[in-house]
Amino acid sequence: ARLVGRGEAAAPRRVLDDEMLESLEELLITADMGVDTSVRVAANLAEGRYGRRVSTREIKEALAAEIAAIMEPVARPLPLYPVTPQVVLVVGVNGSGKTTTIGKLASQFRAAGKSVVIAAGDTFRAAAVEQLQIWGERAGVPVLTAPEGSDPASLAFDALTKAQAEGADLLMIDTAGRLQNRADLMEELAKIVRVLKKKDPEAPHNTLLVLDATTGQNAISQVKTFRQMADVSGLVMTKLDGTAKGGVLVALADTFGLPIHAIGVGEQIDDLAPFDPEEFAAALVGLDA
Amino acid sequence: MFENLSERLSGVFDRLTKQGALSPEDVKSALREVRVALLEADVSLEVARDFIKAVEKKATGASVTKSVTPGQQVVKIVHDELVGVLTGDEDPGRLKIDNPPAPILMVGLQGSGKTTTTAKLAKRLKEREGKKVLMASLDTNRPAAMEQLAILGAQIGVDTLPIVKGEDAIAIAKRAKTQASFGGYDVYMLDTAGRLHIDAELIAQAAAVRDVANPRETLLVVDGLTGQDAVNVAEEFDDKIGVSGVVLTRMDGDGRGGAALSMRAVTGKPIRFVGLGEKMDAIEEFHAERIAGRILGMGDIVSLVEKA
Ligand SMILES: Nc1nc2c(ncn2[C@@H]2O[C@H](COP(=O)(O)OP(=O)(O)OP(=O)(O)O)[C@@H](O)[C@H]2O)c(=O)[nH]1
Ligand SMILES: Nc1nc2c(ncn2[C@@H]2O[C@H](COP(=O)(O)OP(=O)(O)OP(=O)(O)O)[C@@H](O)[C@H]2O)c(=O)[nH]1
Ligand SMILES: [Mg+2]
Ligand SMILES: [Mg+2]
Numbered sequence: 001a002r003l004v005g006r007g008e009a010a011a012p013r014r015v016l017d018d019e020m021l022e023s024l025e026e027l028l029i030t031a032d033m034g035v036d037t038s039v040r041v042a043a044n045l046a047e048g049r050y051g052r053r054v055s056t057r058e059i060k061e062a063l064a065a066e067i068a069a070i071m072e073p074v075a076r077p078l079p080l081y082p083v084t085p086q087v088v089l090v091v092g093v094n095g096s097g098k099t100t101t102i103g104k105l106a107s108q109f110r111a112a113g114k115s116v117v118i119a120a121g122d123t124f125r126a127a128a129v130e131q132l133q134i135w136g137e138r139a140g141v142p143v144l145t146a147p148e149g150s151d152p153a154s155l156a157f158d159a160l161t162k163a164q165a166e167g168a169d170l171l172m173i174d175t176a177g178r179l180q181n182r183a184d185l186m187e188e189l190a191k192i193v194r195v196l197k198k199k200d201p202e203a204p205h206n207t208l209l210v211l212d213a214t215t216g217q218n219a220i221s222q223v224k225t226f227r228q229m230a231d232v233s234g235l236v237m238t239k240l241d242g243t244a245k246g247g248v249l250v251a252l253a254d255t256f257g258l259p260i261h262a263i264g265v266g267e268q269i270d271d272l273a274p275f276d277p278e279e280f281a282a283a284l285v286g287l288d289a
Numbered sequence: 290m291f292e293n294l295s296e297r298l299s300g301v302f303d304r305l306t307k308q309g310a311l312s313p314e315d316v317k318s319a320l321r322e323v324r325v326a327l328l329e330a331d332v333s334l335e336v337a338r339d340f341i342k343a344v345e346k347k348a349t350g351a352s353v354t355k356s357v358t359p360g361q362q363v364v365k366i367v368h369d370e371l372v373g374v375l376t377g378d379e380d381p382g383r384l385k386i387d388n389p390p391a392p393i394l395m396v397g398l399q400g401s402g403k404t405t406t407t408a409k410l411a412k413r414l415k416e417r418e419g420k421k422v423l424m425a426s427l428d429t430n431r432p433a434a435m436e437q438l439a440i441l442g443a444q445i446g447v448d449t450l451p452i453v454k455g456e457d458a459i460a461i462a463k464r465a466k467t468q469a470s471f472g473g474y475d476v477y478m479l480d481t482a483g484r485l486h487i488d489a490e491l492i493a494q495a496a497a498v499r500d501v502a503n504p505r506e507t508l509l510v511v512d513g514l515t516g517q518d519a520v521n522v523a524e525e526f527d528d529k530i531g532v533s534g535v536v537l538t539r540m541d542g543d544g545r546g547g548a549a550l551s552m553r554a555v556t557g558k559p560i561r562f563v564g565l566g567e568k569m570d571a572i573e574e575f576h577a578e579r580i581a582g583r584i585l586g587m588g589d590i591v592s593l594v595e596k597a
Contacts, residue, residue, distance in 0.1 A: 026334055029328055029334055029517070030333070030334045030517045031517065032331075032516040032517050032518070034328075034329070035325050035328050035329055093514070093539070093542070094400075094402075094539060094567065095399075095400030095401065095402065095512070096400065097399075097400065124567070125437075125567070126436075126437045126438075126440035126441050126444070127433040127434075127436040127437035127439075127440050130432070130433035130436050130437075131431070131432045131433040131434075131437070133433075134432035134433055135432060177567075179539065179541060179542040179543075180542070180543070181541075181542055181543040182541075212400065212512070212514075214398060214512060214514075214515050214516065214518050214522075215512070215514045215515065215516055216331030216514065216515060216516020216517060216544070216547070216548070217329060217330075217331055217516065217544075217545070218331070218514045218542065218543070218544040218545075221543055221544075239398075239399065239400075239485075241485065242398070242485045242486070242487065242518065243485075243486070243487055243518055243521045244516065244517070244518035245517075245518075247517075248516070267399065267430065267431070
């Protein structure tokens with residue numbers, strides 16, 4: 001009685017009973033939606049349908065609609081403000097895709113006619129600066145750097161000074177990956193924010209938290225702590241080109257309501273797409289588009 | 290929300306004060322809580338399901354003595370089974386790095402920690418076992434990937450294969466093999482580009498590299514924060530490339546690490562090491578008890594159970 005089974009022939013209809021409800025929950029759980037959220041969403045769906053005969057396709061479509069409705073309010077592109085330079089700070093745990101996402105975003109802004117400056121705020125990881133410099137070249141955007149081991153906050157300060165002097169439209173600041181339970185590293189992030197505010201009390205105008213779609217329930221703890229320490233204003237989820245469904249975003253939308261600005265769907269410069277709630281929901285429940 | 294399994298189970302068993310044996314109904318209701326605990330720890334659903342079945346058999350009819358509560362009894366059975374699965378049936382022994390030059394192939398998804406782990410292991414082999422190690426980056430894909438490994442090599446005093454622009458991964462693997470033989474290296478480590486398990490082209494490339502090097506060890510490097518997708522990753526990498534062991538990274542985070550159970554259950558291959566930070570010494574051998582306690586959300590489980 002697995003609902004996930006493929007290729008139902010003539011779309012047989014079955015009574016929506018406890019067993020079916022449970023397999024719906026499990027479908028959502030395998031998409032990383034978490035137990036609580038999965039149970040709740042499946043229960044909402046059952047309301048008014050319990051005991052009726054439904055086909056798998058119908059029920060999946062209804063489930064997708066339910067999830068899309070939750071995600072609709074958070075699907076918002078990165079807002080552009082009439083301030084220059086608009087400062088975009090990019091944060092997240094190690095390896096989530098921060099640097100790559102900056103390269104992709106910079107390229108999109110360039111294509112939209114904006115002048116962009118990137119600051120290589122990861123002064124810790126080996127070749128982090130070189131990596132970002134290559135992304136800068138690809139996007140056609142200058143990258144400001146500081147020596148390895150130097151203070152990322154002072155680089156951020158210098159970069160903002162320079163971006164202001166040059167009249168750049170956007171300043172994107174990369175940061176080193178850090179796990180949210182590392183208080184010292186989280187404090188380093190808070191310091192970057194404080195220092196930026198000395199130059200511009202409104203900065204950073206956006207703080208993007210980059211989440212890896214492969215991540216399970218720990219993403220909730222990531223959002224909680226990064227929001228506390230760096231006032232996260234929006235999310236980007238990367239690596240949705242794999243088989244991970246990123247269902248934790250549903251719980252996140254519910255709990256925090258932070259906008260989801262974009263998704264990463266590959267390693268190339270154009271592999272950044274707007275977050276589309278319907279597509280996301282369809283993929284999550286395993287409906288072919 | 291419940292913090293750990295013990296709390297969950299005390300809720301279930303509050304009603305039950307009787308001694309004697311655990312009835313099938315007691316066990317069923319307790320295992321519902323265990324299932325939730327595992328899923329919240331990111332154990333993949335099908336792995337959790339199989340695990341619960343195994344525990345159900347062992348728990349039903351198990352005797353509960355005066356000194357333990359039914360909850361503790363179930364916790365102990367679950368814990369022991371977890372440790373059992375995580376440890377596996379046979380001792381994997383040491384890494385197979387005899388017959389110099391012994392190749393070690395590092396594979397995994399993008400950003401899982403392959404390059405960092407390559408360097409950490411190289412340092413460990415050099416310092417603890419006196420091995421002469423050569424590291425080669427086969428990552429022609431990610432910007433500055435080769436420079437990253439070269440910088441780490443310089444930091445830890447381990448040689449890296451000179452970078453030749455324009456070579457593909459297979460050519461680099463061949464050059465590494467030659468260099469390792471002629472240079473008198475004991476071990477050569479091949480750090481590969483991150484790849485999705487469903488990327489047929491890149492997976493085929495990794496298989497081709499494997500065929501060139503005939504690695505003694507192929508280590509799958511997996512982010513310890515991985516969720517339900519762990520089963521897909523483990524299945525595909527093991528099936529298409531063949532892994533001999535697993536390294537779990539980012540276990541210095543506050544994730545529950547359920548991916549450890551998924552990896553072990555799906556591949557049947559030992560979890561060799563655990564990455565505990567970004568620094569070059571932040572790697573440890575895998576300890577099943579520690580991870581078991583963590584998955585159940587109770588670090589002190591061993592002492593708790595011993596008291597029982
Ligand atoms: N498949 C896929 N890979 C991605 C995506 N985004 C980033 N990556 C890859 O993930 C790996 C890590 O990306 P980075 O941009 O270096 O991540 P980071 O967060 O800057 O990493 P640290 O600075 O080390 O913390 C690289 O191999 C990227 O090519 C994506 O959307 N899909
Ligand atoms: N906290 C923590 N960070 C780690 C650990 N292992 C690796 N990292 C970090 O994770 C990020 C990605 O590590 P890499 O070694 O570049 O990962 P990779 O698998 O080689 O990435 P690609 O080559 O892009 O696929 C870096 O910021 C590392 O410092 C670990 O055990 N703990
Ligand atoms: Mg980076
Ligand atoms: Mg790498």
